[in-house]
Amino acid sequence: MIYPVIWWVGASLKSNEELSLPGLFPSKPLWSNFSDGWHAIPGRSFTDFYLNTFQLELGVLFTTIISCSLVAYGFARLDFPLRGIWFSVLMMTLMLPHQVTIIPQYALFHKFDWINTYLPFIVPHALAGGTGGTFFVFLLVQFIRGIPRELDESAKMDGCSWFGIYWRIVLPLMKPALVTVLIYCFLWNWDDFFGHLLYINSVDKYTVGLALRMFNDSQSAQAWGQLLAMGLVSVVPSALIFFMAQKHFVEGMATTGIKG
Numbered sequence: 001m002i003y004p005v006i007w008w009v010g011a012s013l014k015s016n017e018e019l020s021l022p023g024l025f026p027s028k029p030l031w032s033n034f035s036d037g038w039h040a041i042p043g044r045s046f047t048d049f050y051l052n053t054f055q056l057e058l059g060v061l062f063t064t065i066i067s068c069s070l071v072a073y074g075f076a077r078l079d080f081p082l083r084g085i086w087f088s089v090l091m092m093t094l095m096l097p098h099q100v101t102i103i104p105q106y107a108l109f110h111k112f113d114w115i116n117t118y119l120p121f122i123v124p125h126a127l128a129g130g131t132g133g134t135f136f137v138f139l140l141v142q143f144i145r146g147i148p149r150e151l152d153e154s155a156k157m158d159g160c161s162w163f164g165i166y167w168r169i170v171l172p173l174m175k176p177a178l179v180t181v182l183i184y185c186f187l188w189n190w191d192d193f194f195g196h197l198l199y200i201n202s203v204d205k206y207t208v209g210l211a212l213r214m215f216n217d218s219q220s221a222q223a224w225g226q227l228l229a230m231g232l233v234s235v236v237p238s239a240l241i242f243f244m245a246q247k248h249f250v251e252g253m254a255t256t257g258i259k260g
Helices: 001-009 034-036 044-079 084-097 098-112 119-126 132-147 151-157 160-174 175-190 193-199 208-216 224-234 236-244 246-254
Strands: none
Touching: 001 224, 034 044, 034 224, 044 119, 044 132, 044 160, 044 175, 098 119, 098 151, 098 193, 098 236, 119 193, 132 151, 132 175, 132 236, 160 236, 193 208, 208 224, 224 236, 236 246
């Protein structure tokens, strides 16, 4: 399993000539692949593309946490007409293939004049939709059902509204599940190459994934070592976040969906 990663690291330090030779690592590491690759695209550097990607990620993460936690709290704690039916409809959307919704979504966003902006990613997440929205709501509903209702009753006796219960009691207790949602949401949106390719057209708004594709097309004589070096750098943020938050990730998974 780890062999391709080791080969990737070695290949990112090789010249084009050495890539065809046997051996994992070059005889003389070409560290300039990283610096040259960082500035390989004319007029741009990967600093710009990383800033674009993190700007998009922050918008998506913030809206996802607020919307999904509110929707999950409503389904788990509030009584309203047809709650069970609406929750079933929400769960049914998990079985809807993404390919079915691509064309209608694109037509809708084009009508709203949202193409070449980050709104097609942020607005659906603000409505508990987007990539993984339904799964996040289900995950949080299962977690909230494990929080004792006696806490809600005590808060009501103190005059707390339903939003106050959500904000002051339920939301702080949801930290492990919210960290799990953040990790999933970050990883899935970081790797959403097709969505970025579909809705983002301007180079000044390109994310890291689109920059790698443009990097591949920007040179007649392809510098494969530089491309592999930038590809290696592109996975570092998601890998770091996963390993740094692994404790919360495992804790969140252990206290959500496993419960009945």
